Amino acid sequence: MTAAVAAAGALALVLSGCTSDGGTDGDTAKPVDTDALVTALPAATKDVDSVTWGLVEGEPLSLIPGQDYNFVSPNLCTSLLTLNGDFTAAPGIAEKADWVNPVTFQIDLRDGVKFWDGNPVTPEDVVYSLTRHWKDVTDAFYGAFVFVKSISITGDNQVTVSFTAPDSTFRDAMTGGSGAVLEKAFSEKAGKALGTAAGGVMCAGPYKLDKWTPGQDIVTTANEDYWDGAPKVKTLTYQFISDGATMTNALLSGDVDGAYNVAPSSRATFESAKDGKLYLGPSTSSFSFGPVRDTGLGANIKIRQALNLAIDRQQYIQTVLHGLGYVQSTFVAPFSWSGSPAADTYQKAYDALPEPKVDLEAAKKLVEESGEDTSQPINLGIPAGSKELSQTAAIVQSAAQQIGLTVKIEELQAADFSAIFVDKDARGDLDLISTVGYTETPGVLTYPQLFVLPPEQGGIFNWTGYDKPEVTQLIQSARTATDPQAAAESYVKAQEIFAPDMLQVTLAGAYHTTFLNNRLTGAVTSVASYSTPWAAKLGGK
Amino acid sequence: MRGRALVSLLAKLGGLLLTLFLSSIVIFSALLLTPGDPVATLAGGKRPTPEMIAAIREQFRLDDPIWLRYIDWLGGVLTGNLGESFVYKTPVGELIGPRIGVTLTLVIFAVILIAVFGIGSGILAATRGPKADRAVLLSTSIGMALPTFVMAILLIWIFAKMLGWFPVYGGGTGLLDQIHHLTLPAISLAVVYIAYISRITRASLVGELSSEHVDTARVRGIPRSRIFRSHVFLNASPQILAVSGATIAGLFATSAIAEQAFGINGLGSLLTEAAARKDLPVVQIISLLLVAIFVILNAIADTVNALIDPDSLTSGRNA
Numbered sequence: 126m127t128a129a130v131a132a133a134g135a136l137a138l139v140l141s142g143c144t145s146d147g148g149t150d151g152d153t154a155k156p157v158d159t160d161a162l163v164t165a166l167p168a169a170t171k172d173v174d175s176v177t178w179g180l181v182e183g184e185p186l187s188l189i190p191g192q193d194y195n196f197v198s199p200n201l202c203t204s205l206l207t208l209n210g211d212f213t214a215a216p217g218i219a220e221k222a223d224w225v226n227p228v229t230f231q232i233d234l235r236d237g238v239k240f241w242d243g244n245p246v247t248p249e250d251v252v253y254s255l256t257r258h259w260k261d262v263t264d265a266f267y268g269a270f271v272f273v274k275s276i277s278i279t280g281d282n283q284v285t286v287s288f289t290a291p292d293s294t295f296r297d298a299m300t301g302g303s304g305a306v307l308e309k310a311f312s313e314k315a316g317k318a319l320g321t322a323a324g325g326v327m328c329a330g331p332y333k334l335d336k337w338t339p340g341q342d343i344v345t346t347a348n349e350d351y352w353d354g355a356p357k358v359k360t361l362t363y364q365f366i367s368d369g370a371t372m373t374n375a376l377l378s379g380d381v382d383g384a385y386n387v388a389p390s391s392r393a394t395f396e397s398a399k400d401g402k403l404y405l406g407p408s409t410s411s412f413s414f415g416p417v418r419d420t421g422l423g424a425n426i427k428i429r430q431a432l433n434l435a436i437d438r439q440q441y442i443q444t445v446l447h448g449l450g451y452v453q454s455t456f457v458a459p460f461s462w463s464g465s466p467a468a469d470t471y472q473k474a475y476d477a478l479p480e481p482k483v484d485l486e487a488a489k490k491l492v493e494e495s496g497e498d499t500s501q502p503i504n505l506g507i508p509a510g511s512k513e514l515s516q517t518a519a520i521v522q523s524a525a526q527q528i529g530l531t532v533k534i535e536e537l538q539a540a541d542f543s544a545i546f547v548d549k550d551a552r553g554d555l556d557l558i559s560t561v562g563y564t565e566t567p568g569v570l571t572y573p574q575l576f577v578l579p580p581e582q583g584g585i586f587n588w589t590g591y592d593k594p595e596v597t598q599l600i601q602s603a604r605t606a607t608d609p610q611a612a613a614e615s616y617v618k619a620q621e622i623f624a625p626d627m628l629q630v631t632l633a634g635a636y637h638t639t640f641l642n643n644r645l646t647g648a649v650t651s652v653a654s655y656s657t658p659w660a661a662k663l664g665g666k
Numbered sequence: 667m668r669g670r671a672l673v674s675l676l677a678k679l680g681g682l683l684l685t686l687f688l689s690s691i692v693i694f695s696a697l698l699l700t701p702g703d704p705v706a707t708l709a710g711g712k713r714p715t716p717e718m719i720a721a722i723r724e725q726f727r728l729d730d731p732i733w734l735r736y737i738d739w740l741g742g743v744l745t746g747n748l749g750e751s752f753v754y755k756t757p758v759g760e761l762i763g764p765r766i767g768v769t770l771t772l773v774i775f776a777v778i779l780i781a782v783f784g785i786g787s788g789i790l791a792a793t794r795g796p797k798a799d800r801a802v803l804l805s806t807s808i809g810m811a812l813p814t815f816v817m818a819i820l821l822i823w824i825f826a827k828m829l830g831w832f833p834v835y836g837g838g839t840g841l842l843d844q845i846h847h848l849t850l851p852a853i854s855l856a857v858v859y860i861a862y863i864s865r866i867t868r869a870s871l872v873g874e875l876s877s878e879h880v881d882t883a884r885v886r887g888i889p890r891s892r893i894f895r896s897h898v899f900l901n902a903s904p905q906i907l908a909v910s911g912a913t914i915a916g917l918f919a920t921s922a923i924a925e926q927a928f929g930i931n932g933l934g935s936l937l938t939e940a941a942a943r944k945d946l947p948v949v950q951i952i953s954l955l956l957v958a959i960f961v962i963l964n965a966i967a968d969t970v971n972a973l974i975d976p977d978s979l980t981s982g983r984n985a
Contacts, residue, residue, distance in 0.1 A: 183939070186753060321755045339754050339761050340931050364929075366835070367939070371929040374822060375835035510942075540944035 154392060154448030157636065162407050164210030169647035169664025175360040176645065176663065179375060179384035183367040184340065189320035190302030191258060191265040194565070196385055197343055197363055200660045202328035204304035205232055205251070206296070208657040210406070210649040212464040212567045214300045218246055218329060218352075222299055227291040227607045228274075232284040238352045240308045241333040248278040253309035255286070268571075268583060269298035272605075290605045293612040294568050301566035301656035331356045331661040340365075357647070357664025369512065376401060376640050383641040385654055390512060392447040401642045405449060406650035408637035409458040410563035412445065412517055414505065415576070415629040416556065417545065419590040422503045423556030427495035428530070429627040434488035435524035438481055442633050445516045453634035454478040455624045456562075456576075457569050460652065464567045467613035471569060474617035478624055481631075488528040502533040506558040508542040517559050517632060552588070561635070565655035569616055574600055576628040577619070589628070596623050671972070682965050689957040690743070693950055694736050726752075743954070749947035753940070758951050761936065768837040769932035771844060772924065773917045775852035776859070780913065784860040785906065788867025792875065793894070802864060809861030814920055817854035818927035825850060835929040851924040859913050866909050870902035877901075904971045911967030915960035 178196070185195040190202055207217040216222075220235040238246040259270040272292045279285040286295075298304065307319075311327035318324025322337040331353070332345035343363040347356040364381060366372045369388035375381040377398055387395065387403070395403035416423035423429070438452045453459075455478055462471040492499060505521060507514040515536070522532040535555065537545075544551035545558060564571045577596050578584035584591070599619035606612035639650045646666050649659035723729050727738070742749055748758035791802035812820075826834040838847030874880060875898055883893045922934025933952055940948035 184754075318755070322760075323756045338764055339751075339756055340765055340936055364836075365931075366929050368926060368929070371835060371927065374826070375929060378826070378834050380833060380835040538944075539942045 154443055154446075156448055157405055157451075159451075162405055162636065164212075164406055164651040164653070165649045165662075166404065166641070166646045169357050169645070169662060169666065171357065171665030173358045173645070173663075173665045175362065176358045176382045176660075177362050177364055177380070178660075179366045179372050179381040180363055181366060181369060181372050181384055181386050181388075184365040185343070187320035188326050188334065188337075189307070190305040192320055194655060196654060196659070197345075198302070198305070198326075199330070199654070199656055200332045200345065200361070200658045201326060201330045201334055202302075202305040202307060203330040203658050204300055204302070204656070205306065206300040206304055208300035208566065208653045209464075210651045210653050210657070212460060212651070212653055214297065214464065214567070217300075217304070218251075218306050219299075222304075223296060224291075224607075228288040230286040230288065230295060231279075232286070233280075234282040234284070235352060236282065238329055239350055240311075240327050240329050241348055242308070242311070242327060244308060244310075246306060246308075246329050248280070248282065248284045250309045251284045251306055252276050252278060253312065254306045255284075255304075257307075258303055266298070266301075266303040269295060269303045271583070291607045293604055293606050293609065294570050297566050297568040303566075331658050332361055335360075351661065353661060356661055358660060361660055361663075376642075379642060382645060383639065383648065385637070385639050387638045387640045388512070389445070389447045389449045389635070389638065392449060395640055398640075401640055404639040404641060404650045406637040406639065406652070407460045407463070408563060408635060408652035409460050409565075409572075410561060410635045410637065410652060411453055411456060411458055412441075412450075412513065412559070412561055412632045412635060413456055413629040414517070414521060414557045414559040414632070415586075415627075416589045417506070417552045417558050418556065418588055421554075421556045422495075422497050422499075422501065422530070424589045425495050425497055426626050427491045428497060428503075429630055430625070431488040431491035431495070431528055432521065432525060432530070433481060433627055433630045434484045434491070435528045436481070436520065436630075436632065437483050437524070438633060441517075441520055444520065445513050446633060446635055449638060450633040450635040452480060453631045454480050455620065456629040456631045457572055457620075458563075458634050461564060461567065461569045461572070462613075465569075465609060465613070467609045470610065470613040470617060474620060478620075485527055492528055492530060499529055499531075502531040503556045504533050504535055504554055506535045506537055506542070506545065506552075506555040509536040509538055514559050514561070520632075521557075521559070546586075562629075563652055563655075565652060569613075570600065570604055573620075573623065573628075574604075577623045587628075591623075591626065591628060593622060595619075675969070675972075678965060678968065682961055685961050686954075686958055689961075690740060690954055691736065693953045693957070694739060695732060739950070743951070748951050751940075751945055751948050753943050753945040753948075758947050761948060762933065762951060762955070765931060765933050765936055768844075768848075768930060769918065769921055769925070769934060771837075772848050772852055772855065772921055772930070772932060773914065775845070775848050776856040776917050777914055779852055779856040780859045780863055780910075783856075784863030785867050787860070788864040789871065789899075791864065791868040792871035799868075802868070806861035806864045809857045810865075812857055814854050814858065814923040815927060817857050818851070818924060821850045821854050822927070837930045837932070847928075848930075851928045851930060854927070855917060855921060855924045859917065863906070863909065863913065867902070867906055870905045871898060874898040874902045900974065904974060907967050907970055907974075911963045912960075915956075915963045918956055918959050 180196060182195060185197055186193040188198045188201060190198050204217050205219040205222050207215045209215055216235070218235060218238050219232045221233040223231065225231045232251060234246060234248065234251065240246060255276050258264045258266040259273050259276060261267060272288045272290045274287040274289045276284065276286050306329060308327035312319050315324040320326055322339045325334050325337070331348050331351040333348050335344040335346045337343045345361045347359045349355045366375055366381070369391065372381070372384060373388060373391040373394060376384060376387065377394065379400055392403065416429065418424060442448060442450045442452070454475060459472065459475055462468050465471065503525065505518050507518045518534045522534060525532040541551060562572065574583055575586045576584060577591060578587060578600060579592055579597065580587050582597065596619045599615045603612045603615035603619065606615060637650060637652045637654070639648065641648060644665055645663060647662040647664050649657050727735055739749065746759070748762070750756065751758055751761055754761060787802045787806070791799045822834050825831050832850045833847050836847055838844040880893060880897055883897055918933070921932060922938050924930070925932040925935040926938060937949065937952045940952070
């Protein structure tokens with residue numbers, strides 16, 4: 126069995142191009158009051174003719190969910206279930222989609238849902254859309270379908286998915302791109318061009334794709350027949366602004382009305398803006414670094430533990446995130462389980478983990494115990510052009526120096542950096558890489574299994590040969606548990622074992638940032654905006 | 667005389683084509699030799715299976731010998747088939763087409779600024795006495811020291827943020843709006859070249875002003891303004907023109923920086939992005955386009971020179 130879940134692509138792709146400072150803040154950044162975090166903005170009351178949205182991640186590579194992660198496709202191709210801003214699931218194209226027994230998942234389609242071209246959404250379309258992920262091992266959502274035995278039409282408006290084993294993660298996956306529905310006839314006709322500027326897509330979301338001019342913009346228009354009501358914004362245009370400073374300027378001048386993932390370094394500038402506001406929402410996103418091969422200093426657990434003890438998290442959050450983040454005790458962010466019925470179990474186990482703190486003496490001792498030759502440098506790879514990650518690397522470097530380790534920073538071009546995730550040779554002599562990772566649907570298993578499971582069982586980022594049978598067994602039983610509480614209990618037991626091994630050294634959890642012009646409201650402002658039709662409720666105040 | 671000039675022009679045209687041809691070979695092979703397997707790019711950040719890798723290699727003919735792929739590529743370029751982008755999976759022509767316009771407008775805008783202020787201040791420095799000369803010298807020294815991206819930041823700060831006169835983002839739509847949007851980018855692009863052209867203009871004018879035939883003309887009592895127009899400036903212009911050809915070509919290359927800073931979707935920003943994403947077909951075509959612009963502009967400068975001073979073609983006084 127292999128599992129390439131959503132985070133696989135996400136880890137590689139979410140290296141937002143926040144490159145330079147648009148702000149002038151010299152003051153110490155204020156910590157964020159967690160009560161002030163918002164998952165969605167108050168409902169819009171007015172129609173708006175047009176809104177321009179900035180994409181700091183740059184131009185999408187594809188609009189097919191799973192081919193690329195962007196904020197455009199969730200407004201075009203919606204899923205069987207809808208994800209709320211607070212990471213709870215609600216009905217979507219399916220009126221009901223749930224387990225009817227431990228190995229049978231039944232999908233009852235909503236009556237009268239239509240694609241933009243007026244054709245009804247049929248069970249054939251659903252089977253086609255789900256099978257795309259199920260049958261393609263290179264698909265980013267393949268991991269969600271590994272236990273699937275069959276996908277078949279079982280009624281006029283019903284699709285049934287049978288499983289070889291229960292899968293506690295499947296329903297959550299249906300709230301994201303894995304559950305997105307594309308029109309079969311259109312998609313098959315478009316062939317290879319599907320999802321590109323030339324081929325387009327045909328879906329049932331709140332916005333129709335009007336025109337994608339490569340390098341220029343993507344224009345979408347309101348789907349007046351959307352099952353959940355016509356959107357208030359009639360034309361939503363996306364512009365690609367991969368430079369963080371340019372984005373800040375465009376937002377402040379009102380040329381662009383809103384954007385997600387705006388640069389934390391522009392926090393002060395945003396907070397003093399007159400015509401717009403910076404909103405902070407909960408996220409699963411975190412900054413971390415981790416090993417990329419099974420030899421060298423990075424592969425040694427004691428060296429990673431030592432580095433973990435050498436880094437001052439508070440200083441990190443101040444410098445890199447300008448206060449827009451929090452200390453995170455392990456690489457799975459608490460927001461991942463916020464919608465789960467077993468949230469208490471997860472939270473209790475998380476709280477029991479030691480909070481990272483600086484202890485240089487203990488760190489030096491660990492370096493000594495590691496038995497490694499500390500005269501050799503540790504090569505740390507980061508993508509060129511990311512201000513946050515280049516600061517991260519500098520902080521890791523100086524922390525390492527304090528405990529007698531030398532870190533050499535290697536900046537890689539975007540394409541070379543993404544190659545790290547698919548090609549062993551591309552990792553070369555790197556020991557560690559620093560990334561921003563997130564999961565865009567609920568669930569705690571999605572992310573850690575990539576690192577802790579053996580590669581043939583889905584641990585596609587398990588590059589150090591990490592192999593603890595007990596962890597593997599507990600993770601698998603968490604996945605195949607039929608009861609959320611049982612799943613949580615297995616998971617937290619596994620976490621107790623793998624957390625100290627630092628397969629990722631987490632530096633901080635980051636809040637989801639949104640900047641929005643004052644005339645607008647209604648958008649989803651948590652990390653759910655990667656999966657949910659966040660613009661469906663956007664509109665004027 | 668006429669015949670020789672024609673032969674010479676044809677020889678130049680031949681040289682131009684040869685330069686383009688050799689450049690195309692260099693561009694094509696240089697990019698293939700850069701490290702990194704395009705398969706990773708083509709897989710679009712996904713984990714490719716062996717079958718997928720084989721399919722990609724087959725589709726983009728990555729296993730064919732380089733020369734065969736080159737001939738194919740060149741044949742495509744000559745017949746208007748510019749290939750398909752690795753990243754967008756759309757024809758390169760469709761990517762480049764909409765972007766040429768805005769870059770061209772930006773460059774023309776900058777050229778106008780350079781011509782007016784560069785040549786203007788050069789004339790000022792050469793003819794209006796030592797005070798004006800010093801003032802121009804000082805400002806051109808500052809201008810030359812300011813790289814485009816620093817200029818962009820300064821201009822955004824002063825004219826967009828503090829004074830709010832100009833937009834800071836995008837290329838605009840419609841002519842007036844476009845001019846409004848492109849003013850700051852064009853200035854940030856032009857400043858270095860204004861300083862440069864100003865220096866060249868001043869130097870060649872000073873040289874001409876102190877020449878024998880100008881002295882003779884003065885002695886003969888010809889009015890100063892006429893001496894300047896028909897003797898000094900006309901004689902100095904070949905040198906100014908020759909430099910201008912290279913300058914405009916340089917503008918296309920540096921426009922990437924201004925486009926990036928002001929969020930303009932032009933050729934330059936496409937080249938930067940394509941290079942970072944290892945989108946070889948796009949990089950190859952834009953590079954070839956830049957070389958072509960460079961070579962052609964130089965040829966135009968030469969030809970205009972020849973029209974002003976027909977001897978330049980045959981006497982080997984080529985710039």
